[in-house]
Amino acid sequence: RERKKMGVPLVCHGHSRPVVDVSYSPVTPDGFFLISASKDSNPMLRNGETGDWIGTFEGHKGAVWSCSLDKHAMRAASASADFTAKIWNALTGDELHSFEHKHIVRACAFSEDTHLLLTGGMEKILRIFDMNRPDAPPKEVGNSPGSIRTVEWLHSDNTILSSCTDTGDIRLWDIRSDKIVQTLETKFPVTSAEVSQDGRYITTADGSSVKFWDANNFGLLKSYEMPCNVESASLEPKLGNTFIAGGEDMWVHRFDFQTGEEIGCNKGHHGPVHCVRYSPGGESYTSGSEDGTVRIWEVVGSVNHEEKESDQSGNVKLVAEEVVRKAESLRISEKAAEAK
Numbered sequence: 619r620e621r622k623k624m625g626v627p628l629v630c631h632g633h634s635r636p637v638v639d640v641s642y643s644p645v646t647p648d649g650f651f652l653i654s655a656s657k658d659s660n661p662m663l664r665n666g667e668t669g670d671w672i673g674t675f676e677g678h679k680g681a682v683w684s685c686s687l688d689k690h691a692m693r694a695a696s697a698s699a700d701f702t703a704k705i706w707n708a709l710t711g712d713e714l715h716s717f718e719h720k721h722i723v724r725a726c727a728f729s730e731d732t733h734l735l736l737t738g739g740m741e742k743i744l745r746i747f748d749m750n751r752p753d754a755p756p757k758e759v760g761n762s763p764g765s766i767r768t769v770e771w772l773h774s775d776n777t778i779l780s781s782c783t784d785t786g787d788i789r790l791w792d793i794r795s796d797k798i799v800q801t802l803e804t805k806f807p808v809t810s811a812e813v814s815q816d817g818r819y820i821t822t823a824d825g826s827s828v829k830f831w832d833a834n835n836f837g838l839l840k841s842y843e844m845p846c847n848v849e850s851a852s853l854e855p856k857l858g859n860t861f862i863a864g865g866e867d868m869w870v871h872r873f874d875f876q877t878g879e880e881i882g883c884n885k886g887h888h889g890p891v892h893c894v895r896y897s898p899g900g901e902s903y904t905s906g907s908e909d910g911t912v913r914i915w916e917v918v919g920s921v922n923h924e925e926k927e928s929d930q931s932g933n934v935k936l937v938a939e940e941v942v943r944k945a946e947s948l949r950i951s952e953k954a955a956e957a958k
Contacts, residue, residue, distance in 0.1 A: 627886055627913040628669040634658045637906030639684045640893045642666055643691035644815075650898050651708070653694055654912050655685035661696045662912075663708060666897055669914045673711045677704060683739075684725045688732040693749075695735055697723035703737045705749070715752040719745075724783070725769040738766030738780055744791065746778075759791050760798065768811045772820070772833055779820065781808035788822060790836065800836045804829065810850040814858065815898065821861065823851040828863050830875075842878040845871065850893045856900040864891030870905045870915065884915050 635657035643651040643666070650666040659678040664671055680699030687694050687708060694706040699722045705714045721740035728735055735747045737756075742765060745756040764782035771778055772790075777799065781788045788802040788811060806825030813820055813833060820831040828851040830840040848865035853875065860881065864870045870891055872882035889908030896903045902916050 627884065627915045629886075630654075630664060630669045630671070630912040630914065631910075632662055632671055632674070633660070633910045633912070635681070635910060636889070636892065636908040637910060637912055638681075638892045640895050640904050640906045640912060641686050642895055642898055642904070643687040644689050645898050646691045648691070651687055651691045652897075652904060652912070652914075653685045653687050654906055655682040655696060656906075656910070657681035658910075659698065659700075661685045661694065661706075663694065663711075664912070667902070669912070675704070675706045675711055675713070677713045677716075678702070680722075683723070684727075686727050688728040689730065690732065693728070693732070695726045695728060697726040697737055697739065699723075703735065703747075705735065705752070717745075717747050717752070717756070724765065724767055725780075727769050727771055729771050729775040731775060734775065736769050736771060736778055738762070738769045740765045742766060744769065744778060744780055746793065757793070759793055759796050760789075762789070768808060770811050770813050770820075772813045772817060779811055779813070781811055781822075783807055786824065788820070802829075802831055802836060802838070809848075810893070812852055812895070814853050815855040819853055819858070821851050821853045823848045823863065823865075826865075828861065828873075830861075840875070840878070842873065845880075849891065850895075852894050852896045852903065854896050854900045855898060862894050862896065862903050864894040864905050864907075866890050868907070870894055870903070870913075884913075886913060887911070 633656040637656045639655035641653050652664045652666040654662050661675045661682050663673050678698040682696045682698045684697040694708045697703045701719045703717045703723045703726050724739040726737045733749050737745050742762040744759040747756045764785045767783045768781045778791050786804040789798050790800040792799045804824040808822045808824045810823040820833050822829045826844045826847050828842050846867040848863045851863040854860045859875050862872050868887045870884040887907040891905050891907050893906040904914050906912050
């Protein structure tokens with residue numbers, strides 16, 4: 619069966635270096651939002667549906683490896699090579715707090731209740747910061763066997779999940795006992811971990827395989843071999859019937875969850891794909907790449923046949939055209955007045 623070629627993406631420019639993480643907010647009364655982390659040290663916030671640039675969080679002095687929005691999209695978090703994790707006001711762009719670390723911070727995640735921030739990185743320590751008491755020392759959980767690559771919350775913020783940069787497996791920690799309650803075994807280091815919106819599944823990427831685990835009893839449900847090494851995978855949030863994966867071959871592949879059969883392939887990036895995520899409603903998904911662009915792909919047959927450019931200059935251009943139009947109409951009315 620011929621693979622469906624997907625519609626043309628919205629291309630979001632603005633980053634000057636590789637994009638290494640993307641994250642969506644849930645749907646809020648104002649719509650849903652997308653944040654991207656880049657080695658250019660400036661995380662960017664966008665409208666999750668249109669890709670339109672909303673703002674840039676300025677203040678990091680090193681690559682930003684991870685980014686996250688709280689569930690109300692009121693605050694953003696970022697983890698950086700400058701040895702800090704920062705919290706931002708997502709409405710104004712102001713820095714609310716900077717949490718100092720002793721080494722590169724690789725991953726960050728807001729708790730579901732939005733009161734806690736979880737971080738991990740080269741120090742091999744998981745830290746939990748209390749947003750209500752940002753100056754209080756963080757709670758430290760366990761000793762990781764290696765530099766931490768990914769962190770996620772599950773089970774109503776009672777369990778945290780982490781993976782390491784240089785060793786396989788995913789560790790699940792009970793934050794009440796500080797103990798590892800379960801280890802999910804993988805052959806290669808896990809480069810991406812996602813807990814599904816309904817809390818039922820954990821989706822991981824390691825080496826060239828995408829795996830799905832039961833988030834409650836931790837059994838391995840499915841494991842699929844991909845056409846290349848993949849860095850990131852995401853499960854469709856509403857029906858859970860498809861998943862996407864991106865990696866070394868620069869393409870974003872879409873698969874049937876039940877069979878693992880490839881049902882679509884998006885081509886357009888000019889470098890490896892570092893991160894992919896489905897939007898909260900599953901009607902589109904985003905990819906971030908070594909090429910410095912964020913691309914938003916529609917799931918349904920797209921009507922547009924050319925690449926839609928979405929960036930700051932787009933807005934500026936519209937304003938400029940509007941000014942020219944107004945000037946033209948003024949000139950016309952002046953001429954009409956002179957002719958009388």
